[in-house]
Amino acid sequence: MEKLPKTLRFFEEDPEYKNLAGKELAFEARKHAKYFQMCLNILPARVQTQDSNKLSLVYFSLVALDMLNEIETSIFKKPEEREETINWVYEHYMGEGFRGSLTHDLATDDHGYDPPHLPSTYFALCILSTLKDDSLTKRIDRFKIMTYLRKCQLSSGSFSSVLDIHGKPYGENDLRMCLIASSIRKMLQIDKLSDKEKGKYDIDIDSLERYIMSCISYNGGLGGNPLDEAHAGYTFCGLVALKLIGRIKQQNIDQTFSKTIQWLSRRQFWVNKYNKEEFKDNEYLDFDDLGGFNGRENKYADTCYAFWVIGSLKILEKEHIVNVQAVDYYLLNGTQHSLIGGFGKVHDDTPDPYHSALGIAALKLAESEHVKHLKDIDVQTVITSEAKEFLMGLVW
Amino acid sequence: MSDASKTMEDFSYDDVTPMPFNEPKGSLCRIAYSAEYTTVMGIIRAFLSVKEYSERALAATAAAIELNPAHYTVWSYRYDIIKNISESLESDTKRQQYIDEELEYNESVAINYPKNYQIWNYRELLIKLHPNPTPKKEFPLLEAIIIEDNKNYHTWAYRTWLVSYFNLFDEESEINFVNILLAKDIRNNSAWNFRFFLKFNNNNRKLTEEEIEKEISHVKNSISHAPQNSSSWNYLTGIYDRTGKDISELEEFCLEFGSIDDILIEDLRTNDGEDNSDDVEVIVKSVYAVELLSNIYAKEKKAKSLKALEILTEIDPIRENYWSYKRSLLA
Numbered sequence: 001m002e003k004l005p006k007t008l009r010f011f012e013e014d015p016e017y018k019n020l021a022g023k024e025l026a027f028e029a030r031k032h033a034k035y036f037q038m039c040l041n042i043l044p045a046r047v048q049t050q051d052s053n054k055l056s057l058v059y060f061s062l063v064a065l066d067m068l069n070e071i072e073t074s075i076f077k078k079p080e081e082r083e084e085t086i087n088w089v090y091e092h093y094m095g096e097g098f099r100g101s102l103t104h105d106l107a108t109d110d111h112g113y114d115p116p117h118l119p120s121t122y123f124a125l126c127i128l129s130t131l132k133d134d135s136l137t138k139r140i141d142r143f144k145i146m147t148y149l150r151k152c153q154l155s156s157g158s159f160s161s162v163l164d165i166h167g168k169p170y171g172e173n174d175l176r177m178c179l180i181a182s183s184i185r186k187m188l189q190i191d192k193l194s195d196k197e198k199g200k201y202d203i204d205i206d207s208l209e210r211y212i213m214s215c216i217s218y219n220g221g222l223g224g225n226p227l228d229e230a231h232a233g234y235t236f237c238g239l240v241a242l243k244l245i246g247r248i249k250q251q252n253i254d255q256t257f258s259k260t261i262q263w264l265s266r267r268q269f270w271v272n273k274y275n276k277e278e279f280k281d282n283e284y285l286d287f288d289d290l291g292g293f294n295g296r297e298n299k300y301a302d303t304c305y306a307f308w309v310i311g312s313l314k315i316l317e318k319e320h321i322v323n324v325q326a327v328d329y330y331l332l333n334g335t336q337h338s339l340i341g342g343f344g345k346v347h348d349d350t351p352d353p354y355h356s357a358l359g360i361a362a363l364k365l366a367e368s369e370h371v372k373h374l375k376d377i378d379v380q381t382v383i384t385s386e387a388k389e390f391l392m393g394l395v396w
Numbered sequence: 397m398s399d400a401s402k403t404m405e406d407f408s409y410d411d412v413t414p415m416p417f418n419e420p421k422g423s424l425c426r427i428a429y430s431a432e433y434t435t436v437m438g439i440i441r442a443f444l445s446v447k448e449y450s451e452r453a454l455a456a457t458a459a460a461i462e463l464n465p466a467h468y469t470v471w472s473y474r475y476d477i478i479k480n481i482s483e484s485l486e487s488d489t490k491r492q493q494y495i496d497e498e499l500e501y502n503e504s505v506a507i508n509y510p511k512n513y514q515i516w517n518y519r520e521l522l523i524k525l526h527p528n529p530t531p532k533k534e535f536p537l538l539e540a541i542i543i544e545d546n547k548n549y550h551t552w553a554y555r556t557w558l559v560s561y562f563n564l565f566d567e568e569s570e571i572n573f574v575n576i577l578l579a580k581d582i583r584n585n586s587a588w589n590f591r592f593f594l595k596f597n598n599n600n601r602k603l604t605e606e607e608i609e610k611e612i613s614h615v616k617n618s619i620s621h622a623p624q625n626s627s628s629w630n631y632l633t634g635i636y637d638r639t640g641k642d643i644s645e646l647e648e649f650c651l652e653f654g655s656i657d658d659i660l661i662e663d664l665r666t667n668d669g670e671d672n673s674d675d676v677e678v679i680v681k682s683v684y685a686v687e688l689l690s691n692i693y694a695k696e697k698k699a700k701s702l703k704a705l706e707i708l709t710e711i712d713p714i715r716e717n718y719w720s721y722k723r724s725l726l727a
Contacts (some may be wrong), residue, residue, distance in 0.1 A: 015709065052467045057425045075574030084422025091420060103410040103417050103437055104469065106445040113444035113469045130458075162468055165447070169470050172517040218592055226596055227555045227560075229589040254725060262687075266626060269715035274680055278624045282583055290514055291714070296587035297627045323720040344715075 005251045008325055012285050025332040027370040031341030032360065033070045036061040038076060039342075054101040055123040056094060057369045066130050066384045067360055067374045089124055093140060094147035097121040109295040112165040116148055119161060122180045125187045126383045129391035137396050142188040145199040147182055153203050157211030174224035175215055179210060179237035182244040182380055187391055191246070205245045212238045212247075219297075220259025232267055235260070236308040239315040244253075244380055253316050261318055266295040266385040267324060269301050269310045269330075286336060288347040291326030301365040303335045303343050303355040306362035314365055314379045324366045331359050332370060401497070404436075404459050407452035414438025415445060415544050432549055433463050444473055450479040461505060471514045475521055488527045495526045503537050510541050517555045522562075531562040538721065544575060547586040565598040582618055586629040593633060608639055616649060621684035623653045631686065636650065644692050653685035656703040666708040683712045697727050 039061040050057060055178050065071050076082040091105070092098040098109045099105060107116040125396040152159045152169050160169030160176035182205060185191065190202055214226040215238055221230025224237040239260075242248050249256075269289045271279070280284050281342025284298045292301030293309045306327055313319045334347045336359065340350025343359030365379060383391075415438055419426050423618075429437075433673045440460045443453045453654055458472040460467060478498050480492045499522055506515045523529045541551045564570055571594060577587040594601060595611060603611065612635055636643050680686060690704035702723060710721045 009418050028645055040424045041426070043425055043427045045428050045433065047425075047427050048429055051427060051429075051433075051464050052465065054425055054427070061425075081422065086422075087426060088420055088422035102419060103425075103441070106415070106441060108445050109425065112447060113473055115469065145626065162472070164472050166474065171468060172513050172676070204465060216429070217589065218596075218638060219630035223589075224549070224553060227556055227593050229549065229586050251651060261721075263630075265715055268714055270712070272713070274710070274711040277626045278622075282625075283581075284583070296517040296547065297630070298583040298625070300583075318721065321721055323714045323717065326714055333451065356579070 008323075010326075011290060013271050013273075013276060014290055023333070025328055025370065027332060027338060027363070027368075028338060028341055029068060029373075030097045032356065033068050033074055033336075033341070034338075035341030035351060035356065036065045036068075036353065037068075039356075040065075042149065042358075044095045044208075051103055052100045052395050053257065055089075055098065055127065055287075056100075057122045057353055059123040059126050060353040062127055062130050063383055063387075064353070064357040064360055066387060067364060067377060069373075069375060071130065071187070073084075086128065086131055086135070087133075089127055089133075090126055092120065096137065098124040103342045104354045110165075114270060117146075117162050118149070118152060118159065118177060118184065121189075122183050123131045123143060125184065126381070126387075126389075129187070129387045130278070130383055132387070132390050133295065134394070136391075137394050142396060143182075143201050144192070145184065145188060145202070146190060148186060150201075150203055152177075153183065157204065172263060174240065175212065175222060175237035176224070177233045179241045179244075180211060182208070182241040187381060187390070189394075189396060193233065205247070208245060209247045212242055216260065220257075220261075220263035221296075229296060232264070232293065232305045232308040232312065235264070236312045239312050240380055243315050245317030246316065250317070253318075256318050261313070261316055261321070264309055264313050264316075264318075264386065265321055266297075267305060268297070268326065269294060270326070289330070291323065291330035292330075293330075296332075300346065301330065302345050303331065303359045303362070304345070306331060307358035307365070310351070310362050310365045311379045319365060319367075322366055324368055327362065327366045328368050328370060335337055335359060401501070402451065402455050404439075404452075404455045407445065407455055409439055409452065409456075412439055412442050415441035415538045417441065430463075433700065436460050436463060443705050447476075449477045451481070452594060453477055454481075457500070460547060464626065465509045465512050466514065468514065471518050475518060478522070479525060482525065495522055498522055499526075499533075506537065507540065510545060510548055510600050511550065513550065516550045520552065520557060523558075529562075531558050531564060532569070533560055533574075541571075542577070545583055546581065552586045554592060556590065559594070560599070563599060565594055565600055566620075570594055578618075581623050582622050583627055592634055596635070613634060619653075619682075619710075623685065626684055629682075629684040631689065638655060643688070647692050650685040650689045650692070653682035653688065654680040654707070656686070656689060656700060656707060658703075661703065661706055661710070664707065680707065680711050683708065685713070701726055 040058065065075065085234060091102055094111060098120045099114060100117050100120040105115055108114060111377040151163055152171045153165065154160065154169055154173055158173040159172045159181045161171045163172035185203060194199065196344055215222045215234065216252040217223050217238065219230050222235040223229050223231060224234045245386050269292050271290065284300055286300060291299035293305040295305045295308065310319055310322055313321060331343065335343045335349065337344060337351045342350065342356035344351050345355050360371065361377045364374055364377050378385045388390055402667065403519050414435065436459045439456050454474065454477050457470050457477065462469045478495065482494045485491045485494060501521050502515060502522065509515060528549055541548050547615065559565060560571060565693060572589045574587050577584050612632065613630050615632045617630065622628065633643065686704050686707050690701045692709065693701035695706060705719045705723050709716055
């Protein structure tokens with residue numbers, strides 16, 4: 001067997017390792033581009049279960065294509081097609097935000113059962129910045145969106161995703177919505193307003209900060225709501241939201257988040273002679289997961305957690321603690337679909353736009369050698385750094 | 397009597413003009429909606445725009461939810477229908493019966509879509525609307541889902557809400573539930589998290605010193621059975637943090653599962669990669685024990701802490717960069 005460097009020695013426990021030794025890992029850029037193009041095209045009826053989150057489907061594929069440098073070349077054949085798509089995105093706009101799908105459009109004035117939806121508002125802003133739409137500041141009213149956002153904030157500091165017909169927050173509220181609210185605020189450049197204007201249009205960031213901090217669990221990770229189990233996805237949401245509202249103090253990171261960093265470092269899966277006894281009793285261990293990340297203790301690894309964990313560490317300026325070669329091994333050899341492109345949730349799984357986009361973004365955040373030629377992803381807004389620069393350069 | 401079990405076939409929609417929808421030019425992710433989806437959404441959209449609160453509208457929401465359970469306004473509309481109709485009923489008994497039946501409907505959806513976000517929030521709203529809610533009636537559903545998927549996030553979060561809302565911290569049922577699940581799988585982190593919640597976030601009282609000690613010896617015992625289980629180690633250090641205890645008390649306990657002898661470091665280095673066979677005596681039984689030792693020593697015994705980090709670099713090499721980061725903090 002080929003001798004491995006010490007930091008990769010855990011692969012020697014992998015029964016499949018012998019077949020893999022010396023195998024070159026490859027990032028299938030062409031296939032990924034084709035896969036995402038396909039996802040933006042006509043989708044089969046089974047996707048209707050995700051109809052209400054259609055803008056999120058568009059978002060994942062578009063951001064991935066942007067990272068791959070393919071927006072101009074592979075989606076729009078003529079310049080007017082780009083315009084048509086931008087106009088189509090604005091069909092989802094309704095003054096105080098965006099709806100998730102045009103099947104929600106009731107063409108009424110009161111928005112009773114057709115309310116603006118915070119996640120869709122965030123995804124629309126991401127899509128429009130990725131398409132570099134410079135009509136954005138003229139076509140949306142950022143103060144109206146902020147007025148709606150303020151109404152979605154609960155007394156706890158958290159957010160609901162919509163208002164009900166009485167104008168009261170409706171639906172589940174958790175750190176996902178806190179992240180989305182913080183992102184919208186940042187993307188609309190509300191943090192740059194004068195204090196007087198902030199008083200009128202800004203959300204309550206003090207109570208938001210308190211809420212996020214109260215979601216830190218005894219193990220250092222964050223749960224979706226206070227007292228819920230720590231979970232890498234919610235940890236990402238909480239940390240990024242804190243960063244977006246300017247409440248992570250660089251000089252205090254090592255102290256304030258010491259347990260969080262420890263917990264995040266433990267998410268990358270490994271096995272060697274010192275822990276392989278666990279295989280006897282722990283049903284959640286799988287050699288396929290080597291180098292991958294799980295979202296909670298004693299759970300299987302999954303492509304998306306590579307992104308949530310590395311992204312969380314990046315916010316804490318500790319992304320270098322992950323073992324990048326192991327990430328490459330897990331994603332490129334394991335969950336990347338070598339035939340049709342894209343990434344599945346787990347080994348040998350069918351790809352989907354969500355795991356595919358996050359798999360690529362995780363490799364980029366980890367600074368994998370294999371994706372050097374891709375555009376950088378901005379971990380705070382989760383669009384390319386180029387799209388973010390465009391957005392932040394807009395004058396309102 | 398509720399018609400929650402009735403389907404669209406039981407009602408007439410002849411007078412309802414379905415509201416069509418179409419995708420304009422330039423659309424991305426155009427879904428080839430099924431004929432059924434187009435029909436049901438056409439009717440639902442008509443109802444949503446006129447805000448009809450009726451049994452036939454309720455049946456239409458069920459059809460829409462079956463096709464698209466993540467539809468964020470259909471759930472809110474369905475709640476308004478239930479609220480509206482239940483408030484028109486003349487007695488609490490009838491209201492109670494009506495909402496009970498809706499809870500049953502919600503239960504069947506929850507079992508089919510255990511990872512859906514909307515369902516549990518909706519259930520919470522129904523419980524709040526109920527004139528005489530009985531939290532214990534919720535347990536069979538939660539248990540049914542947790543038996544299938546013992547770490548289902550939504551179900552555990554809902555149970556946490558239930559316990560807080562109805563103040564069930566001291567109910568035998570709760571700690572028994574945790575004990576049964578941990579007996580089945582000592583690595584079930586959701587169960588450990590729920591245990592921590594019951595013990596250390598009890599709204600009624602704080603644990604006595606004696607009870608805290610009992611909890612510590614309970615988790616230590618669990619660690620002895622599975623020393624590489626990070627859930628129980630986190631629980632142990634979690635207690636120390638929460639109660640302000642000094643972790644250096646745990647030094648001796650940690651040394652049962654690992655050591656920071658110079659000889660060990662030498663052994664690890666000579667053995668390094670040369671012999672991975674099963675007959676090698678594994679001197680370190682728990683990476684987490686050595687990790688905790690490095691944290692215990694970090695304050696006053698830096699040399700020892702560094703030694704622990706050296707060992708960790710050998711035995712847990714995937715985290716090599718984390719260990720060198722920890723070393724940099726000691727400098």
